[in-house]
Amino acid sequence: MNIEHLVQVALDQGEGILRLAPNWVPRSFCIPGRRIKLHPDDYYAFGAHRGGIDERWFSSTVAADNGPETRPDEGLSYFVVQDGAETHKALLRDAIDVAGREIIGSRLMDAYGRWPMFAKFFDNKGALPFHMHQMAKDAERVGQQPKPEAYYFPRQLNNHGGDFPYTYFGFVPGVTREDVRQCLLDWDKGDNKITFLSTAYRLQLGTGWDVPAGVLHAPGSLCTYEPQYASDVFGMFQSLVNEVPIGWDMLVKNVPDAHKQDLDYILDMLDWELNMDPQFREHRFMTPKPVRPLAEMEQAGYQDMWISYRSSEFSAKETTVLPGQSVTLVDQGCYGLIMLQGYGTMGRWTVETPAMIRFGQLTNDEFFVTENAAKQGVRVTNLSKTEPLVMLRHFGPGNPDLPAL
Secondary structure, three states, rough: OOHHHHHHHHHHOOOEEEEEOOOOEEEEEEOOOOOOOOOOOHHHOOHHHHOOEEEEEEEEOOOOOOOOOOOOOOOOEEEEEOOOOOEEEEHHHHHHHHHHHHOOHHHHHHHOOOEEEEEEOOOEOOOOOEEEEEHHHHHHOOOOOOOOEEEEEOOHHHOOOOOOEEEEEEEOOOOOOOHHHHHHHHHHHOOOOHHHHHHEEEOOOOOOOOOOOOEEEEEOOEEEEEEOOOOOOOOOOOOOOEEEEEEEHHHHOOHHHHHHOOOHHHHOOOOOOHOOOOOOHHHHOOOEEEEOOHHHHOOOOOOOEEEEEEOOEEEEEEEEEOOOOEEOOOOOEEEEEEEEOOEEEEEEEEEOOOOOOOOOOOOOEEEEEEEHHHHHEEEEEEEEOOOOOOEEEEEHHHOOOOOOO
């Protein structure tokens, strides 16, 4: 089938809901925490030299940037079509290229010409390096997009906290530009001690954080759901993590060639006002907020909670359908979703949460709901009499339903 026909068949089969295939991403600088349900034999399926698989990306139309050996489709989500006994897959990015207005709606296509966000699970045994994601002014200089992001820590994926369930954000009051410059000058001395200039916050399950572009952060070892803008830019500012050296090339990966040794340019990539915010927790910490009064929703058989709501570039909800209940979810924008717990039906689809997934195996736990289907309402039924059906839903920029919270 050509892509136009394949997309139409997929939309017809799912009544506006696309089934997506699991999308695994390795990182050479990470050790997997082994909580994202991948089979134990498959965490190094890309090859040990590529690093372990510690991320699963959702509704992604942006390729991962993992160095010269990155596969052409690494990080890109596929939608799935069943044609009798045959299964076909094609890129979600290509589907939006040929049928964007039908899939993501005219508002997003007119403004962006693409699906401009994605989400992921990242799952690390230890803390990540202290790093930042470029703001628009710096990302554009290397032909990239900025990358604001947010974190949420699902209870279902955190039966243990890993080695360091704390995250460093920004700088403590009084840190100067010269303090940070000295850390960069000390890069090859082992630990450049840049986290001595920061504050670590203990991570709490069922809560999250907003992380604008330009803010330094060292994500802790909880398995994390991360909605974000569609980009994979970063710069590592920490030279030694978990006793593993980080190369200078990881600091300047997305820096123009003429500035790869320019400390002033590198320091200017930081949003100093946000990094020095003395009320960082008050401004960036997020607890779930009910979409409607909780008692009203529970009486109707469900709970719908905003879990990412401080950024205009994306938003996310945790949606729970109570045991034995059905609900029609109506939203004004398209969204991707990943199942966290339980099983049931969603429109024409059976939805279920696998306990373990082989690399390359298809699942029924990830979908993309088109704008028309979202507006018309998606009927979700929990077929269990005892277990809640729980999903995470990620929305694009300017979500019409997102209130000022």
